[in-house]
Amino acid sequence: MTPNSFKHNFVGPLMAVAIAVVMAVLILMALGENPYILWEAFTHTFFTSFGLGYTLFYTTPLILTGLSVALCFHAGLFNIGAEGQLYLGAAGVIATSLLFPSLPSFLAIPLGIIFAMLAGAAWGAIAGVLKAKRGSHEVIVTILLNFIGITFVNYLILYPFKNTEVQNPETWPIGNNYFLIPLSQFFAHLGVDLFKTTPVNVTLFISLLAAVVCYLFLFFTSWGYEIRAVGQNPKAAKVSGISTMNITILVFMLSGALAGLVGVNEVMGFQHKLIEGFSPQYGFTGIAVALMARNHPLGIIITAFLFGAVHNSSREIEFLSDKVTKEIALVLEAILILFIAGQYYFLSLWDRFRKRDSHV
């Protein structure tokens, strides 16, 4: 822990959020829109049952991809392959349902989840093995694997898994033995009317559980210790008998498995089929989520919720406004990343500014 860790853990991200809000207001004004709709979108996103339901639905995959990126970061590896891994996970669910169409739910659901994780892990493992055995740079490898993986899944969607009864590029639907319970139904059993007609489902709980497990795994197990040792000083780790090769492969498999779970949220929890290009870059947003949480698994829950809210508010803004489109989310995400990635510099600027102020 550096002496400035509080500042960089909390002040930096909060400042980035403040700047993003100010920028959002400025952008809206520049585009000739009343900035008040930002407030409307905000209240919709957080304080309506429908809005919050969707926010949580978008939060779920972001927790998973955030964890996927963060886990690799702890081992000193940069996984920008979550985008490809999550498509493989989704294809894994479809494959399971086509292979075992008539399993009872209590078997079908775990099997679907396991296959999604296995498919993601297998895709992650390729990057891990190439990094460990051949020393190939993992960033470039995962960029390439993203394209190969997504194109491969597109092939599955358009040929072997194609629903031949419809024109759209989508697979056959999964059987309802594979459906996950939407949270609205869960709350209805308790007599509470919440999240009605929103797709948020039990995958949210799975992702929260995954965050807690990642936290315990990283900080309270020997494997977690080894991962962090490799990340902080690979040479020292090697000397002390840790196999950096095995750790690299292990971490990439775990990261892939986490990203693969995004497919569970999308296919088993919501669409009940796989549609070409379903992910609005969850994998890349996961980088921002992990970065902002400084790779802390529990922090990722909060930052994923924030980015889920940005995503959902921008849809609301597009709905409310005839001048602004939902792409404002991308701009705001970029601003958040810019300021957090460069926060040491921006915070030092701020310090200099304050010092000059106090001299006067």
Place this chain on the structure above:
Amino acid sequence: MFELLDSTLRLATPLIFAAMGGFFCERVGIATICLEGVLLTSAWTAATVTYYSHHCYLGLLAAVLVGAATLSIQSFLTVKAKADAIVSGVAVNLLAAGITPMLSKFLFASATNTPAIPLAERFQVVSLPLLSKIPFVGNLLFSQPLLVSFALLLPFLIDYIAYRTGWGLRLLACGDSPEALKTAGVSPAKVRYLSLALGGAIASFGGAYLSTAHASQFTREMTAGRGFIALTALIFGKWRPLPAFVACLFFGFTDALQIQLQSSPLLGNTFPIQALQIVPYLVTLFVLVGFIGGAKPPLSIGKVDFT
């Protein structure tokens, strides 16, 4: 056959510009996954300025300035603010993907595209004197929109600059050993700022080509991953201009072949074009992994100990 080669050149052109631009960034030690963003902003600018001014060269000029500015964001963040180059690259890509449709919506009330530019105001096919008279290949290579002919000559120029001039050697030294450059009294930071601005300017030719020569307007996400393919080509060419140029032509060829197969009535719907789409990435992966000779990135890439 002529049609296939012609289409190869036209599809390779934006890749060549982007890869050559990427050369100037990667070789000074800054990982550049934001070529995609540069292509987007420059394509949008070219289409918009050409639409208003009715001159495609004004559009090109504006695109070059905007492209240089886009990569200057990247150099500012990595050199000055010491951000990780991959992370800031992701941010620049997101910014470009977000801001272009928003501005289209603002100016033209449509987020999906800018208005179509009449044919007469776009880049025209020009037959270069002498060069286009070369037997067999002259017509193919040099009776093209000027940008295509330029793209075919550019890699040779860059190869010369990089390996035969003092400025080029500084650029290479900056990527492989910034400390040595500093010892020689040259600021690596300055080389990086200049080099990225220049790289952005060069890549922007590709963006302008996409929206004002290849197509007649800017459409949302029109770059469709070409920035990444260009980066892939650069890696495939082991970070050298001429091999990267060949890689761009090869990737352009697979793209052209795929389009032709898609429209051919024989194979139409039965041949999975995805098999061709993954070829560039697959062969690059093999090269990178070292099955075909191995590819080593510039030594200082990914290290944040600049200035």
